[in-house]
């Protein structure tokens with residue numbers, strides 16, 4: 539056996555280091571469907587029922603919607619469970635094409651290509667479209683999948699400061715002479731809840747003849763007047779060249795993702811994008827569920843409107859209580875705690891009060907910026923939010939952080955992520 543004591547030590551030392559830095563992530567088991575309240579089993583085996591879930595990506599409450607379940611079940615009966623193939627061999631059903639057309643219509647793009655996940659979509663897009671004579675301008679806070687996707691591509695990578703249009707312009711000016719230039723940004727920055735200046739990015743893209751790609755995984759279905767996403771919010775529908783997004787959040791929360799964009803670009807992706815060519819087709823069950831969600835959100839903005847109202851209530855409640863929030867513009871409402879251990883302790887104590895909210899710390903967020911990232915859903919009723927708010931205030935008081943500045947909190951809880 540090659541896995542000898544020395545090799546084992548190589549990994550156990552790293553695990554020990556992670557634990558020592560208070561950075562070890564433990565998973566709790568949900569014993570019910572994903573919803574506003576859930577049944578949970580803690581790693582120590584203790585089970586609790588009716589815990590308010592305030593940290594899922596179930597923005598529109600579709601993950602457990604009865605109509606979505608029925609639609610998925612119907613497709614299971616008529617189209618089966620799995621495809622056992624990639625798309626171009628024998629993995630394309632009529633419903634896969636129907637979903638691509640529906641997403642294109644909703645986002646206002648020419649065409650759409652499905653992937654097993656948005657992570658895969660972002661892994662597969664850059665390498666297929668750009669070579670060593672091209673350049674990618676990428677926001678410093680872009681999602682890990684964009685970072686990894688750009689690493690797989692030979693184009694020059696140029697990072698600009700988060701949402702800093704002066705820095706982007708400076709870099710576009712310095713790096714004018716590439717064959718194809720592509721600016722890529724998250725639409726909503728998932729750890730901060732802030733919105734990218736997609737309108738300004740499109741202006742700069744015109745000036746410097748660059749393509750624009752937006753990852754709207756935390757926006758599709760609920761940002762903008764009719765939920766199309768950040769391009770709708772910023773009045774630049776038709777100007778963004780590529781949108782990547784997920785079906786794993788607002789659009790039913792199962793799995794799957796896509797890239798929507800200019801016809802020629804999508805055509806090239808179908809020929810060259812490796813996660814599309816070499817990975818299985820999305821299950822018909824998931825396609826059926828997402829088709830239903832798309833139909834529902836295209837006919838009514840009721841859920842998006844409820845989400846907006848819930849978010850406003852939650853944000854103002856936390857602010858009035860004296861928590862430090864990021865300058866969020868979305869249903870992602872991060873409560874800043876700075877210290878990784880505090881974020882874990884805070885999360886555990888919230889759980890004891892019947893509220894499920896996970897602490898985020900390095901490497902998911904930068905060192906010294908640990909937080910509890912709360913996320914609001916249309917599935918929340920007022921009583922869920924009131925209960926969660928009450929728990930936050932009680933726990934905030936316990937740790938003595940209400941009304942305190944960042945410096946005061948760090949004084950009490952010095953930054954502990956040491957890795």
Ligand SMILES: Cc1ncc(COP(=O)(O)O)c(C=O)c1O
Pocket residue numbers: 654655656657658660681683724728753755756783784785786793794795
């Ligand atoms: C901005 C962003 N892009 C992509 C992804 C990946 O989505 P998926 O779960 O479909 O792989 C996520 C998920 O965390 C995300 O937040």
